Amino acid sequence: MSELAADEALPEPPRDIVPAALPIVLALVMLPLSGSASSWVTLTVASLAMGMMIFIMASGLTLVFGLMDVLNFGHGAFIAVGAYVATLAFGPLAAWMQSDSLLDNLAALLPAGLLAMAVSGALGAVFERVLILPVYGQHLKQILITMGGLIVAEQSLYALWGPQQIPLPLPGALRGSFILGDIAIAKYRVLAMVVGLVVFVGTLLVLNRTKVGLLIRAGVENREMVEALGYRVRRLFLGVFMVGSALAGLGGVMWGLYREQIHASMGGDLMILIFIVVIIGGLGSVTGCFIGAILVAMVANYGGFLLPKLALVSNILLMVAILMWRPRGLYPVTNR
C-alpha cells in the first residue's frame, strides 16, 4: 500500500498558457503601432469591454454546444429579447436612469438586468422543450428549426415594439469618460469589464467548485457515462440552456446600452461573431470562449484603427489563422 498522503499528486502536465498569452502579446505588439499611449489604452480598453460583452453572450452558447451538441442558431433571439425586456424595466425607472448618481443608476440597471435574464432564461426553457428536444442529435434539423425560432422571435419583437430602432441611452453617471492625463477611458466600458469578469469568474467557480459544475464538465466530455452514473443529463441540459439564454439576455442589455440603441435583429447580427468566438475558443470551453472573445474584439478594434478596410474580414482571418494552428480551437473540451 502506498504511504503517500492523499493530497500528494503527480505533477500536472504543464498548463497550456500560450492561448491565454495571445491577447497580452497582441496588445504589446500594438503598443508601438498605435501611435500614442493614449490611443493604445483607449483601443485596449475598448477591446476588453467589447470582448467581455461578447463573452457574456457567447459563454452560454459554448456550453450548450459542448454539453448538448446542439447547434443553436436561435441564440441571438435571447440577446434581442433581453435587450427589449430591459426597456420595459427602464420605463418606470427612468428617473433613476437619468440621475447623475451611480447608485441610482445601478438601482435601475440591476432589476432591468435581472428581469432580462429571467425572461430570456424562461424563453430558453420553452425554446429547448419545444424546438430543440425533438431534434437532439440531428444537426441539419437543429440549424433549420433554431433559425426558424430566431426569425419568429425577431418578427414577434417587430410586431410588439414596431420596426424602428429603440434608443437606449446610457444612465447619467455612466456617460462620459474617466480622464487620466491625456488618456480617456469610457465609464461604461469599465462597468462592462467588471460585469464580464464577474460572469467569467462566477462561471469558473460553478464549473470547478460545485457538483453541478462537475456534472456539466463531465457531461461535455462523456454524456453517456454521466447518465450511466445515474444523473439525468436532460435536466442538466435544460438548466444549462436556461442559464445560457439568461446570460445572452444580460449580454443583450449590456450590448444595447453600449450601442445606445436596440433593434429586433441585433441578436441575429451578432451570431456570426459569437459563433466565431465559440469556434476559436474550442467547443465547450468557457476559458477558451473568454480568450476568443477578447481576441475577436482586439482584432476588430486594433484592425479597425490600423487598416479600416481589413476590419470587414479581420475576424474571419483570425478564425482561419487559429484553426490552422489549432484545428479544434484554443482550449477544446469535446472531441466533436
Place this chain on the structure above:
Amino acid sequence: MSDLLTLAGVHTHIGRYHILQGVDLTAREGRTTMLLGRNGAGKTTTLRTIMGLWPASSGTITLAGTRIEALATPDIATRGIGYVPETMAVFSDLTVKENLILAARTGPLDDAQLAWIFQFFPALKKFWLSSAGTLSGGQKQMLSIARAIVEPRKLLLIDEPTKGLAPAIVGALIDCLAEIKRRGATILLVEQNFRVAEAIGDDVAVMDNGRIMYTGDMPTLAANTALQEHFLGLSLEAHQ
C-alpha cells in the same frame, strides 16, 4: 440463491443491424457470472442493453423483481447498478477525486469505502488530485472500477476490465474483483481472457451471434476442454 438479474428473449437493434437475437441470461445474487464469447458475439451490447444505453427492442429485463427494460439509463443506474464500460470512460478533464465524487451519488465520499479501494488501487490515492487524463491505461481502469464500487451496488456490470493491460495490473484487478466478490457483490463480467474468467467466475454464459449458446458453472467449463473448444473455439490448455 435467487436470480438478481434476468434477461428473457431480449432483442436489440442498432440501426438496421439486429445484434441481440433473443438473449436469455440470469445473474444469481452474490455470484460472479462470466459472459464469454468471440469478438462481435454481442457481449458489450448485452451490458449496454441492460443499462438502457441501447434500448431493447423486445424481451424483458428484470432486476430484483422489477422490470427495467423500459427505463431510462439514469433510472436503471439508480436502482443499484454500477457500470464499467469497455472504454473505461473516465472523465479525463476531472481529477481522480472529482471522478469519484460524481460516482458517489447519494452523498459525500465514504472514508472507509475509500480506504478499502485504496488497498487495491494505491495509485488512485497517489494520483488523487491529478487529472484522470494523465493516468496510464491500467490506472484509468482502476478508476473506472473504483467509480462503480465507491458506493454499495446491487449489481456490477464490468466490460473487459483486463483488455490491453500489463500482466501485473491484471493480477491486481483479479485480486480486487475477488475481494469485491467476497463482500457479496453480484457481478456480470464480460471477459476475453479465459484465465481471468476461470479465476473469478462462478457461473458462465457463452454468447455467439447475439444468442446465449451455453450456460453452466465455471469449474465445469474450465475442466472440460471439449466444451471450451466447442463454444469458445479454443481450450484452456491451449492458452497455457
